[in-house]
Amino acid sequence: MPRQARLDAPGTLHHVIGRGIEGTKIFRGPEDREDFLTRLGDLCAEGAWRVYAWALLDNHFHLLVRSGERGLAQSMRRLLTGYVVNFNRRHRRQGHLFQNRYKSIVCEAERYLLEVTRYIHLNPLRAGLVRHVKELRRYPWAGHATLVGWKPRAWQDVETVLSQFGRRKREAMLRYERFVAEGVPLGRRLELVGGGLVRSHGGWSEVISLRRKGERSASDERILGNGDFVERVLAQAEAKVKATLGWRGRAPALGGLLDRIARGEGVEPARVRGGDRQRDVARARRILCQVAVKRLAYSGAAVARFLGVTTSLVNRMASAEEVAGVERYLR
Numbered sequence: 001m002p003r004q005a006r007l008d009a010p011g012t013l014h015h016v017i018g019r020g021i022e023g024t025k026i027f028r029g030p031e032d033r034e035d036f037l038t039r040l041g042d043l044c045a046e047g048a049w050r051v052y053a054w055a056l057l058d059n060h061f062h063l064l065v066r067s068g069e070r071g072l073a074q075s076m077r078r079l080l081t082g083y084v085v086n087f088n089r090r091h092r093r094q095g096h097l098f099q100n101r102y103k104s105i106v107c108e109a110e111r112y113l114l115e116v117t118r119y120i121h122l123n124p125l126r127a128g129l130v131r132h133v134k135e136l137r138r139y140p141w142a143g144h145a146t147l148v149g150w151k152p153r154a155w156q157d158v159e160t161v162l163s164q165f166g167r168r169k170r171e172a173m174l175r176y177e178r179f180v181a182e183g184v185p186l187g188r189r190l191e192l193v194g195g196g197l198v199r200s201h202g203g204w205s206e207v208i209s210l211r212r213k214g215e216r217s218a219s220d221e222r223i224l225g226n227g228d229f230v231e232r233v234l235a236q237a238e239a240k241v242k243a244t245l246g247w248r249g250r251a252p253a254l255g256g257l258l259d260r261i262a263r264g265e266g267v268e269p270a271r272v273r274g275g276d277r278q279r280d281v282a283r284a285r286r287i288l289c290q291v292a293v294k295r296l297a298y299s300g301a302a303v304a305r306f307l308g309v310t311t312s313l314v315n316r317m318a319s320a321e322e323v324a325g326v327e328r329y330l331r
Contacts, residue, residue, distance in 0.1 A: 041155035293318035
């Protein structure tokens with residue numbers, strides 16, 4: 001059964017964790033880390049998301065971000081795909097770098113913005129990369145150094161976090177540092193990363209399916225928040241699917257979707273599944289990818305197998321500027 005897209009909606013706060021495949025180092029030196037952060041900063045400059053906290057370790061990273069209008073998944077594809085291409089070129093390697101799925105947890109901002117920020121920024125200490133919490137202020141590969149004013153990074157949202165500690169910036173920085181230090185004896189706090197959850201999975205449409213089966217637990221492991229917040233997220237998920245998809249049943253099969261799009265675009269379905277690059281066929285193929293991946297929560301890999309193309313090609317077409325007329329295939 002193909003995996004579904006993640007819980008995602010514009011404006012959602014996410015704790016994102018990405019790990020190297022089989023423990024592979026994803027950052028071998030400063031050049032790798034700066035490349036990753038430059039790409040992160042570019043996404044912030046485009047309004048794709050706001051970054052509140054982050055930490056780069058040798059074989060994994062943490063981000064606390066609020067997604068913009070394009071949602072989390074599209075921005076993560078841009079971040080990771082571009083980084084891997086450059087990483088492989090720099091280190092003369094081939095193949096995958098990250099585990100096939102990053103982990104993402106939807107967070108309730110009012111309750112967990114500061115807690116998750118502290119958790120993320122203590123990671124270098126827990127990993128033994130610094131010996132004492134005071135050394136964190138000079139660790140350049142985590143957002144803590146930016147929040148305390150040692151390593152400015154224009155793209156990091158410092159004001160939102162520091163405003164929770166006072167109106168005067170210097171005083172807020174000191175209070176924030178004390179808050180972080182108070183988190184050291186609390187340990188790893190697995191509840192902040194979903195307890196025993198191996199990875200986040202399921203999209204808005206899957207959440208609705210779970211609710212219809214009676215699985216409406218307010219302790220959904222994909223969501224970090226109290227019961228009311230969990231219920232709000234689930235309700236928003238249902239409303240979003242109904243508004244954007246315009247259907248109440250199961251997502252259509254890819255074959256049926258292809259037939260509908262091909263008929264609407266005046267091309268043969270077989271040409272869309274082949275290597276035909278004529279403009280009208282390419283347009284139909286792009287529409288299929290955008291509807292299937294972005295709106296119906298099919299995985300890029302499932303669509304790629306159906307079309308007989310690479311997953312990266314499907315993801316590029318899905319994340320490209322939306323083709324005019326896509327909406328009529330969602331009714």
